[in-house]
Amino acid sequence: MTRAVEIEHLTYCYPERAENALTDVCLTVEVGDWVLLQGLTGSGKSTLLQCITGACPRFHGGAIGGDVRLLGTSIHRLDASSQAQQIGYVSQNPVAQSVYENVAHEVAFTLENLGVPKSDMFWRVAESLELVGMSDLSDRPLSSLSGGQRQRVALAAALVHQPRILLLDEAASQLDPVAAAEFFEVVQRIHLDYGVTVILTDHRADAAYPWVNQVVVLEKGRMVQQFPSPFVAARWLVSHRPVLAPTLAHIDVAMKEQVGASQEVTALTVGALRKAIRPYFEHLSRFGQVECLTVDRAGFGRHGGDATTGCGSTVENVRSHSPPFVEARFGGNEEPLVTSAAPARGQRGNDESWVALKGVSIYFAGRANPALEDLSMQIAGQARIALIGPNGSGKTTLLRTLAGLLPLATGRGTGSLLGKSVRGAKSRLETAGVGYLPQNPQELLHGSSVREELELALKDAGHGLHQASTLAQRWLQDFRLEALAAKHPRDLSGGQQVQVALAAVLATHPKLLLLDEPTRGLDASARELLWERLAAFDGAIVMASHDLEFVADFATEVLFLSRGRVVLHGQPRDVFRQALVFAPVVARVFRGFSDEILTLKDAVRGGFAR
Amino acid sequence: MHRLATPNHPWVYPALFLTWCLMSVALQNLWLLLALLASAVAVLLVGGTPSRGTYRSMLWTVRLTLPFVCLYALVSIGYASAHPLVPPVWLKIPRVPLFGTLVVTKRGLDVGSTEALHWFDVLVIFWAISGQVSADDIQHWLGRRFARAGLSLAMVLHFVPELLAERERVLDWMTVRRRNLAQQASSSWLARGRRELQMQKTLYRVLLTNALERAWQLAEAMTVRGYGATRKTRYSLARWRPYDVWLCVLSALALTFAVVPALSGLGVGLIIAVAAIVRWRWRASLEWSLQ
Incomplete structure (x- = not known):
């Protein structure tokens, strides 16, 4: 039987690089499979996709060894046109890959290149736009579309020539949770209805696992494992590469471990996992324990009879009435479950108001609706505020307002960080001591090396040449970037670039740090490193993010924005207990069972996850 | 500047531009030229929603072009007044070596301002139409x-x-x-x-x-996506709609009338009608696209 993709002993090295990007990779993908490539940043996932598309080495140059066969034909025998005919490719940045301005024309670009007759183009374009639900917008300019819509257009453009293989490189990474789910649903329909083989990379394993039927793990350019099922992969990852494992698998395995059942992963969706854990919580509720099942970050994971909860029940009480798996859950573990020094949610901050907005509205020229409407918020020292909400809800606008980049149409701003109180009528907040890290901070890196980047930032901050050099060395040590000091910042991985950009911002000693999607495109270990950096920051942080897990883990206060208004506001626990879609996956699993458990860390501390 | 949700045929834009330019050259009456300018301004204002931004871009256009137009007008006035000198003379300054004598006559003022209006008219309509032309249209022209x-x-x-x-x-x-x-x-x-x-x-x-x-x-x-393959076809969205045809026919008629001195007023009336139709239609589709 002809296979969709066969890779034999593939080795690839980019030009002017000493190390191979891929080494001896062997991979087989059957027709109709949906494969997830997993690995940390720099593991070679994107390079592998580029080898399949032919961009490596045809476009990038470099040395390639081994063979890649597409539907039985070696890529060495395929010309660019034949290869393009078989492959559809969507990257994480649809803006970077769009050629034309008009939606329909953009979709037709591949057809033009393949010489498809004009008479065939119209129905193909119409069909692929219909497939992704964009028919109504076919005449629109691309610039008028949202991020999610542009990604769908990119998908339509990748499907218009009816390829047999679809490659998605972090294609949903820039989308909010709703748009990402919709995107995967469209891909699922294409996969099921038309038998298209899909190979994707995505750092958000939880979003991808429910759809895929094969998982490949890469590490430092080598293929570590190829699993025939996501369940098998999840189980292996929990044990061997926990940082890559889907969050739900951590919980599933832990729960099974406690009941002494087979530790195979069987639940990779929120629904399936809730079904699996329901008996456990139902049992607890019979003994009146559920309302006492609190997981406090300062005194974590004590179930019942706890001074922090004030409930009368005790752990002993639960244990004495529990079935074996509950027994196992509490068995002999009298140690406090908390090990982290992280502050408890909602406990940071003091009463001093650094910046306070009241009734602020922002209008953009030519737009009838306000970008921000009647918004009020208060930022105190040490605050950790997260802004969540769909794309285009006003999160970035609010950050830019706080940075003093946008004039207030109405409302007023006060606070100790403002030079003077500001009241509507086109005036801006002149906030002092602000550090602003916009989306894609790597766009701002301009030094020829990491060291120079930091030195430039320090010189800009008023330090002399010698002092800047000395301080740069210290920053490099603090941020564990010494090994990368001589590298060009643009050659670093996404996580490393964020670290460098953050170090450059912190070099100006801000009091208020504004972060716009800081975790976008970062793998789990890079996110963890970022968390540590931010936790150590001595000042207030306001962060806009779609990464709800990170928000739940980090923020003390959450503002849910929609159409420029704050529609929900409170501590993470309060917000995520109510929001249905805009809630971390773990919070959705434990909703109604224990509203204190919002993140994997919470679940681990509470003993519900490994 | 916002563009149309349902674009015109790409050749409509050069047709409109050419008509305006030729009419601007053909017309010699100051008042008719001012009327033509008003219609061009109306088309320019269609480019966006009637917001502060639109008026700002309009003002920017005027601010950019006006000094050049004024300079051109001054030179034209001076030149037309001196060659040949037709009384009445309104202003005469002493002779400047190398530059000669600057004279301002009624005829010179008339001719100079008309000449300047020709160019200002062309500039305004160029800004107005170029705001609607997309890259796809340019590709269509290049074939x-x-x-x-x-x-x-x-x-x-x-x-x-x-x-x-x-x-x-x-x-x-x-x-x-x-x-x-x-x-x-x-x-x-x-x-x-x-x-x-x-x-x-x-x-x-x-x-x-x-x-x-x-x-x-x-x-x-x-x-x-296969770029660089030898076989290449072209996808074109361009379609002649009845509206496009009518626009071109009316423009051609307006141009025809404008070159005949006796009918030039009628020609300007027609082009104002064209501007009104364009304005109405572009606004309608703009509102649709913003919904």
């Missing part, structure tokens, strides 16, 4: 023969707004940073100047690096 040139132009036009948006983002970042520095650093003008220069250097360095990176990414995406 298959110059398809690669058309594609390159389309990419450049597509790239410029991205570059401007990026410039805005980098400036935002630099503004915040500069505000912090202003409080720390010394306030000597030399230090401020040096810092300003450093900031500008940083801005353009960042923009250049990003532009090169984006060009590289785009080139890769195009390669993966």
Whole structure:
């Protein structure tokens, strides 16, 4: 039987690089499979996709060894046109890959290149736009579309020539949770209805696992494992590469471990996992324990009879009435479950108001609706505020307002960080001591090396040449970037670039740090490193993010924005207990069972996850 | 500037532009030229929603072109007054060596302002129509023969707004940073100047690096999508709709009337009607596209 993709002993090295990007990779993908490539940043996932598309080495140059066969034909025998005919490719940045301005024309670009007759183009374009639900917008300019819509257009453009293989490189990474789910649903329909083989990379394993039927793990350019099922992969990852494992698998395995059942992963969706854990919580509720099942970050994971909860029940009480798996859950573990020094949610901050907005509205020229409407918020020292909400809800606008980049149409701003109180009528907040890290901070890196980047930032901050050099060395040590000091910042991985950009911002000693999607495109270990950096920051942080897990883990206060208004506001626990879609996956699993458990860390501390 | 949701046929734009230009050249009556200018301004104002931004761009256009038009008018007035000198003479200044004697006559003023209005009219209608022309239209004009040139132009036009948006983002970042520095650093003008220069250097360095990176990414995406294959066809959305045909017919009629002195008033009336139709139709589709 002809296979969709066969890779034999593939080795690839980019030009002017000493190390191979891929080494001896062997991979087989059957027709109709949906494969997830997993690995940390720099593991070679994107390079592998580029080898399949032919961009490596045809476009990038470099040395390639081994063979890649597409539907039985070696890529060495395929010309660019034949290869393009078989492959559809969507990257994480649809803006970077769009050629034309008009939606329909953009979709037709591949057809033009393949010489498809004009008479065939119209129905193909119409069909692929219909497939992704964009028919109504076919005449629109691309610039008028949202991020999610542009990604769908990119998908339509990748499907218009009816390829047999679809490659998605972090294609949903820039989308909010709703748009990402919709995107995967469209891909699922294409996969099921038309038998298209899909190979994707995505750092958000939880979003991808429910759809895929094969998982490949890469590490430092080598293929570590190829699993025939996501369940098998999840189980292996929990044990061997926990940082890559889907969050739900951590919980599933832990729960099974406690009941002494087979530790195979069987639940990779929120629904399936809730079904699996329901008996456990139902049992607890019979003994009146559920309302006492609190997981406090300062005194974590004590179930019942706890001074922090004030409930009368005790752990002993639960244990004495529990079935074996509950027994196992509490068995002999009298140690406090908390090990982290992280502050408890909602406990940071003091009463001093650094910046306070009241009734602020922002209008953009030519737009009838306000970008921000009647918004009020208060930022105190040490605050950790997260802004969540769909794309285009006003999160970035609010950050830019706080940075003093946008004039207030109405409302007023006060606070100790403002030079003077500001009241509507086109005036801006002149906030002092602000550090602003916009989306894609790597766009701002301009030094020829990491060291120079930091030195430039320090010189800009008023330090002399010698002092800047000395301080740069210290920053490099603090941020564990010494090994990368001589590298060009643009050659670093996404996580490393964020670290460098953050170090450059912190070099100006801000009091208020504004972060716009800081975790976008970062793998789990890079996110963890970022968390540590931010936790150590001595000042207030306001962060806009779609990464709800990170928000739940980090923020003390959450503002849910929609159409420029704050529609929900409170501590993470309060917000995520109510929001249905805009809630971390773990919070959705434990909703109604224990509203204190919002993140994997919470679940681990509470003993519900490994 | 917002563009149409359902675009006109690409050839409608040059047809309209040509009509306006030829009419502007053909008409010699000052009042008819002013009426033509008013219709061009009306078309220009259609370009966006009637917001402050639209009027700002209109004012910007006028501010940019007006000095040149005034200069041109002054030279034309002087030249037309002197060759040949037809009384009544309104102003005469003493002879300036090498420049001769500047004379302003009624005829000179008439001819000079008419000449200047011709060009101002053309400039305004160029701004108005170019705001509606898309890169796809330009590709259509260039046809298959110059398809690669058309594609390159389309990419450049597509790239410029991205570059401007990026410039805005980098400036935002630099503004915040500069505000912090202003409080720390010394306030000597030399230090401020040096810092300003450093900031500008940083801005353009960042923009250049990003532009090169984006060009590289785009080139890769195009390669993966089969660009460079010898077989190449062209997808065109252009369709002649009845509306496009009527627009062209009316424009041709207006031009025909305008060249006949006795009917030139009728010609201007027709082109004002064309402007009104264009304005109404563009506004309607604009509102649709903004919904």
